[in-house]
Amino acid sequence: MEGFLGVRKGSWTEEEDNLLRKCVQKFGEGRWHQVPLRAGLNRCRKSCRLRWLNYLKPSIKRGQFTADEVDLIIRLHKLLGNRWSLIAGRLPGRTANDVKNYWNSHINRKVVSCKEEVKGKAKQITKIHVIRPRPLTFKKNVSWSINPSPKMVNIDVHQFGDNRPNHSVPSPPSLEDEILGWEDLLNGKEVEGNISSIIVAEEQGPMATIMAEEYTPGTKMGNHFFDGTYASSSDFPLDVDLWNF
DNA sequence: AATTTCTACAACCGCATGTCA
DNA sequence: CTGACATGCGGTTGTAGAAAT
Numbered sequence: 175m176e177g178f179l180g181v182r183k184g185s186w187t188e189e190e191d192n193l194l195r196k197c198v199q200k201f202g203e204g205r206w207h208q209v210p211l212r213a214g215l216n217r218c219r220k221s222c223r224l225r226w227l228n229y230l231k232p233s234i235k236r237g238q239f240t241a242d243e244v245d246l247i248i249r250l251h252k253l254l255g256n257r258w259s260l261i262a263g264r265l266p267g268r269t270a271n272d273v274k275n276y277w278n279s280h281i282n283r284k285v286v287s288c289k290e291e292v293k294g295k296a297k298q299i300t301k302i303h304v305i306r307p308r309p310l311t312f313k314k315n316v317s318w319s320i321n322p323s324p325k326m327v328n329i330d331v332h333q334f335g336d337n338r339p340n341h342s343v344p345s346p347p348s349l350e351d352e353i354l355g356w357e358d359l360l361n362g363k364e365v366e367g368n369i370s371s372i373i374v375a376e377e378q379g380p381m382a383t384i385m386a387e388e389y390t391p392g393t394k395m396g397n398h399f400f401d402g403t404y405a406s407s408s409d410f411p412l413d414v415d416l417w418n419f
Numbered sequence: 420a421a422t423t424t425c426t427a428c429a430a431c432c433g434c435a436t437g438t439c440a
Numbered sequence: 441c442t443g444a445c446a447t448g449c450g451g452t453t454g455t456a457g458a459a460a461t
Contacts, residue, residue, distance in 0.1 A: 185429075185455085207446060223447080224430065259449060274450075275428050 182216045186225055190215055194222055195230055228271045235267025239276055247273060248281065 186194075197213035203226070206219040215222060228234075239247070243265055250261040258270035258277075265273065 183431075204447090218431095219446085220432085220448095221430075227448095228429075256450065270449075271429080278451095279427055 181218050181221075183221070186229075190217070191225070191230060194225060198226055198230070224271075228269045231269075233267055234269060239268075239280075243268070244276075244281070247277065251277065251281075 182190075193213045193215055194209070197209055197215075201208075201212055206223045209215070209219060209222045210217050213222070217225075246265060247261060250264055254260050256274075258274040262268050262270040262273045
């Protein structure tokens with residue numbers, strides 16, 4: 175299996191793995207453009223990097239995800255959306271690819287089936303109006319976007335009539351706003367409108383809770399809107415107690 | 420036993436971002 | 441400031457093995 179210019183593609187052989195392992199052990203991680211040459215591999219740098227990061231790296235934990243890990247993934251996904259590398263960063267030994275694959279093949283499927291269940295049940299009980307916050311992304315030239323703290327945008331909850339936060343003019347969050355937002359989050363506070371859906375969903379297990387809240391990257395906390403966007407992993411507040419999220 | 424369908428996961432691809440000359 | 445290059449990320453595809461028919 176050889177691609178353009180004779181670069182090998184497809185599954186890695188034991189021999190290739192050994193060459194790559196030895197190369198990284200000798201020269202260290204990084205400088206991936208030099209790895210194929212140094213290791214004597216007929217692979218592209220991307221392929222080498224991916225193989226190391228997702229498979230060969232000694233710190234990688236293999237095997238089934240534990241219940242705790244799954245729970246954490248669900249919570250982090252609720253908070254961050256499809257930011258797999260950030261999520262994986264909170265799960266020692268797990269790679270972004272692992273988490274993404276697990277999400278797509280396990281959790282996402284359950285979510286979809288649960289969603290249908292909840293839909294059916296909701297019809298019998300009462301119509302639930304779920305407010306769906308939307309993720310916000312701001313242009314790089316918005317001055318306060320360089321602030322390394324989580325981005326919060328004040329939202330007038332009364333303007334949620336059309337289910338869309340009015341955020342046409344993003345304003346920089348004050349420190350107090352940010353603190354309040356996180357406190358709300360940690361205290362499990364939800365704005366009215368979401369509460370009913372959560373109560374109904376709670377009766378159907380944690381997965382249903384997730385379902386009722388809808389999987390959107392944006393999460394509203396109190397009267398704050400958290401857009402789930404961080405510039406890098408270092409922007410993610412590590413001291414957040416996700417277990418209370 | 421043979422074939423088809425499903426599942427899990429490895430790998431690829433394209434794009435965004437960062438770095439440096 | 442800008443362009444070239446390296447790196448990293450997320451979405452998607454490919455494929456081997458398991459399960460179902």
